[in-house]
Amino acid sequence: MKHYAVWALVAILALSGAVAALHRDARPRADEQIITPNAPALAPPEGALQVYHLGHSLVGRDMPAMVRQLAEAAGIPGHGYHSQLGWGTPLRAHWYPDAEIAGFERENDHPQFRLAHEAIDSGDYDAVVLTEMVELRDAIEYHDSGTYFREWARAARQARPGVRLYLYETWHPRDDQDEWLARLDSDPVALWKGHVLAPSWADDALGPVHLIPAGRVMAAFTRAVRDRGGVDGLADETGLFQRNDDGTLDTIHINDLGNYLVALTHFAVLYHRPVQGLPHALRRADGTRADAPSDEAAQLMQEVVWDVIRDTPFTGLAQESDG
Secondary structure, eight states, rough: HHHHHHHHHHHHHHHHHHHHHHHHHOOOOHHHHHHOOOOOOOOOOOOOEEEEEESSOOOOTTHHHHHHHHHTTTTTOOOEEEOOSSOOOHHHHHHHSSSSOOTHHHOOOSBOOHHHHHHHHHHHOOOEEOOOOOOOHHHHHOOHHHHHHHHHHHHHHOOOOEEEEEEOOOOOTOOOOOOOHHHHHHHIIIIIIIIHHHHHHHHTTTTOEEEEHHHHHHHHHHHHHHTTTOOOTTTSSSGGEETTTTTTTEEEEOOOHHHHHHHHHHHHHHHHOOTTTTTOOOOTSOOOOOOOHHHHHHHHHHHHHHHHHHHHHTSSOOOOOOO
């Protein structure tokens, strides 16, 4: 019996070690140790893009509609888009047509919906923007994020070899046990690039894949607002987030002002254009007027977005350094 007890203890310890290793694997690691980015500079688009968005409620309906309005205001008529969304949906669930996607009917009840595989396989899109569910650590550990990002990227490039592929970096909930800004600083390298993008960047046959650094924009804007002690219409960064029916703060979903900030980020990356001077009184996807940031807040948003985009490598924009 003693021998059985010893072997049982050995087995338990081995299993514990394996589980611990799995958790460690989803923790931050040094960027240069795990990936060689394949994201060279792209030529600026010559005209309007047709874009497909695949993800969840942090894409939403209104943000892509705002990107289209920004393109029109910038003298780029004809920008078009479609999407498939869910509630907290991992890329893995989108991949399997029979998988249950929470909120599917509600999130996709609009004219811009198009089934993901039908859309990607059509080759109709100049750019495909993919994002992963959050909590991102859970997505990496339980939903094989890097593999399914690469599968979607392969499908898009097989259908249209010259398609521009992007990872939309989002943000994690504000009630996370770790400090919110600290994770906005560390997650882009440790998780978004280190895990979600790494398999695609390591796949020489796939070709270049770029990123849209919305989480980094969120961090920079948060710091800018805090440094000023608030700006007109925004006491702090919580003014970018929705409120629940009882008045409490939604810890993850952004409101019209947050959507405007993220739309600016998408526009700047997709079109390689500065965003200063673009309008900030826009409409939601349903045609109603969105709550607009004040002139001061909009100007700060535009300045921060362009500064971050210029300073962030691997977006496809020409950079002085790829570091």
